[in-house]
Amino acid sequence: MMTIKSDIAVLGAGVNGLSTAYELCKRGKSVTLVDKGVMGAGASGSCDDMILLQSKKPGILLEMAFRSLELFKGLSTELPCDIEFETRGGTILIEDQAQLSVMEEFVASQRRSGLDVEIIGKDRLRQLQPHVSQHVIASTYSAADSQVNPMQLMKGYMLGAQAQGMRYISRAAPEEIAREGGHWLLRLSNGDSLEAGIVVNATGAYANSVCGLLGFELPIKPRKGQVLVTEQLPPLGETNVWSAQYIVSKLKPELTAASTGLAARYGLGFAFTGTHNGNYLIGSTREDAGFDKETKPDALELIAAQARRFFPVIAEAHVIRSFAGLRPSTFDGMPFLGEVPGHEGFFMAAGHEGDGIALAPITGRFIADLVCGTKPEFDTAPFRVERALKA
């Protein structure tokens, strides 16, 4: 049992906690990173490798994703291990005229925001994805969509931060958090205590249980995504792949409202990406299933059937693993990044849902700016905790 003193305690060794801890170390702060389990045991280690710009509506999240993409390029040489960052482009497959007209409008709005994206026809799509099903009538294409290995990214942040003196405590959940004499005192489940001027809550889908220790609640809920992993395969195509159906269901729910089947209940959408190692990750579901992280046979069957529909060639590939992750979703689709009113020095950095990896580099800098009292590169208003407390 000991009491550890540092400037800042970061809770949660997922990608956003690590990115925040790393940025704060770079600015000369002493940082202790605490996780109730181990690094990457939550959503950050149970996701795919895509950094998609195309999936984002024009607005501040798209702008932050642009900035993150620039930062990833720097991190790929700055961090002490290979984060396997690549820019291979992305395609969103369009299956019918209804989807096409929604996507044309969406793409036009993204282009106005400066994203390099276009609608391409069957022939160009087949050059990028020779094995795509004939029923796909068109696709979007953006050369900017990229990939990074989330585990390697976390490892890079971890090693980089530890090299600058960060202390890491795993298997220790905070059990009490109290403000005493101008600083925060955290009692951990492993018997240690932590004293810090600032606390950053980056515990993803579990963020609310930490808030509960301080007596408040935020609308952050786990949203489950199930994913299949194939054996290593020769590359099937160049780009990351998504289906338009998922974006259409978000933008124009009325077009898909009639669908009430199992697939709709699982929030099925197609995501398909070949990793650096040659395994294909095939997803995914989008479910409200509490904190249950088990994969379900019927969901995996739906994902497999959907993969065959888009890429018939995949039928004979072997699935070697499946997993599920809990994305931290918020009531308005925006993460909470900021200080909690009434709890001076207690900051939130959680609620990125499916954008946690893509936005990690900018999140770390944004929080480090707030904590250090410098002006963040982006408007803080959309991310403020106040917006939920008022409601």
Add this chain to the structure above:
Amino acid sequence: MNSDDERYICRCEEVTEKEIREAVRAGARTVTEVKRWTRAGMGICQGRSCKRLVERILAEELGVSPAELEPSTVRPPIRPVSISAINMEETRERNDREEG
């Protein structure tokens, strides 16, 4: 350096004994953590050949017996299965029925 260090422990992902020992020294306490850190056990056999070896190295580094290690997670499927084989008729029918 001991020549044993360059031995492959995970053959599928070509992870050496040295890399596994480094992961433990970096803080890994379980087979699952070693897997995340090094990819040992993430290949086609899903750790069926290397899991016990990784446990032995872990136990040795930590100075405990393998039985004292936290049990590792096993993810479905139990063995590699083709995409076409996990497309079950029953689920499709249930889906059609619910949609219908």
